[in-house]
Amino acid sequence: MPDIFVAKPETEKQKLEKRKESLKKELDEILAAGSRLFSAFVPKPRNLRFETQEKKEKIVLLLRRHPITNVPWILLVILLAFAPFFIKALVSLDFIPGNYQFILFLCWYLFTFAFAFEKFLTWFFNVSILTDERVIDIDFPTLLYRDITEAKIDRIQDVNIKTGGYVRSLFNFGDVLIQTAGAVPEICFEAVPDPQRVSQVINQLLYEEEQEKLEGRVK
Amino acid sequence: MTPAEKFIQFLVEAIPKFSILSLIKIFFVIGLFLYLAFAVIIIRQVGLMGKTLDGEFNLPLKFIAWVHLIISLGVFLLAIFIL
Numbered sequence: 622m623p624d625i626f627v628a629k630p631e632t633e634k635q636k637l638e639k640r641k642e643s644l645k646k647e648l649d650e651i652l653a654a655g656s657r658l659f660s661a662f663v664p665k666p667r668n669l670r671f672e673t674q675e676k677k678e679k680i681v682l683l684l685r686r687h688p689i690t691n692v693p694w695i696l697l698v699i700l701l702a703f704a705p706f707f708i709k710a711l712v713s714l715d716f717i718p719g720n721y722q723f724i725l726f727l728c729w730y731l732f733t734f735a736f737a738f739e740k741f742l743t744w745f746f747n748v749s750i751l752t753d754e755r756v757i758d759i760d761f762p763t764l765l766y767r768d769i770t771e772a773k774i775d776r777i778q779d780v781n782i783k784t785g786g787y788v789r790s791l792f793n794f795g796d797v798l799i800q801t802a803g804a805v806p807e808i809c810f811e812a813v814p815d816p817q818r819v820s821q822v823i824n825q826l827l828y829e830e831e832q833e834k835l836e837g838r839v840k
Numbered sequence: 841m842t843p844a845e846k847f848i849q850f851l852v853e854a855i856p857k858f859s860i861l862s863l864i865k866i867f868f869v870i871g872l873f874l875y876l877a878f879a880v881i882i883i884r885q886v887g888l889m890g891k892t893l894d895g896e897f898n899l900p901l902k903f904i905a906w907v908h909l910i911i912s913l914g915v916f917l918l919a920i921f922i923l
């Protein structure tokens with residue numbers, strides 16, 4: 622029986638285009654949810670650039686430590702803020718002259734503020750970034766010292782997720798360990814939210830990179 | 841009276857005039873001066889962090905760091921004058 626309609630076989634280029642489209646769709650789905658500014662999981666952040674970013678390089682995902690990791694120092698700051706009132710209620714400070722008490726009070730709040738500000742800065746700027754070309758981990762371990770680790774996406778060999786413990790399970794955060802074939806053998810995204818989704822994004826980026834290699838348009 | 845004896849007598853006479861509160865004031869002033877240096881370092885740090893990761897929130901952070909430095913300077917001067 623003769624065929625009424627015979628579909629043209631898909632060319633290699635069309636197949637690649639289709640695959641590329643589906644990859645883009647999958648990545649968009651994974652990155653669909655997410656908020657801005659003070660969020661720890663920021664997909665495709667707007668108005669944000671990092672120092673070594675290249676002109677055509679796009680940030681796919683920005684990660685910080687899960688906000689729950691800030692709870693211990695926030696509690697400490699609250700305790701420090703109320704401490705002078707407790708001390709005044711419990712101990713008589715009449716033996717200290719008024720002007721000395723006043724300066725002591727100001728110094729106490731200056732130190733408390735500096736401590737809180739430092740902690741916030743450390744949380745806000747210690748970020749892990751996934752771009753369409755690289756993975757970057759930016760750390761500020763101490764004052765005026767920074768540590769930037771990066772690896773090309775195509776150098777990634779393995780991605781491991783480390784979760785466990787009550788708090789981590791409850792709030793769904795953990796470490797993402799990325800083994801690379803580069804100069805730095807391992808990059809660690811510490812205590813990031815939704816590590817499963819992060820791993821998925823890295824895998825999608827890896828597929829995309831492989832796809833680009835197949836098409837011969839590697840940057 | 842030998843020079844050593846003279847020196848000891850000078851110390852014995854001078855120490856009561858030098859009250860414990862004056863010593864505390866010196867500690868306060870030195871401490872606040874070091875804190876002032878720390879406040880300057882915070883400004884440098886915010887600058888370095890902002891250069892590394894340039895976003896919308898950098899300007900308010902720089903503003904906070906500068907306000908912190910001004911307040912630190914105010915407390916330092918206050919300590920010199922009112923203590």
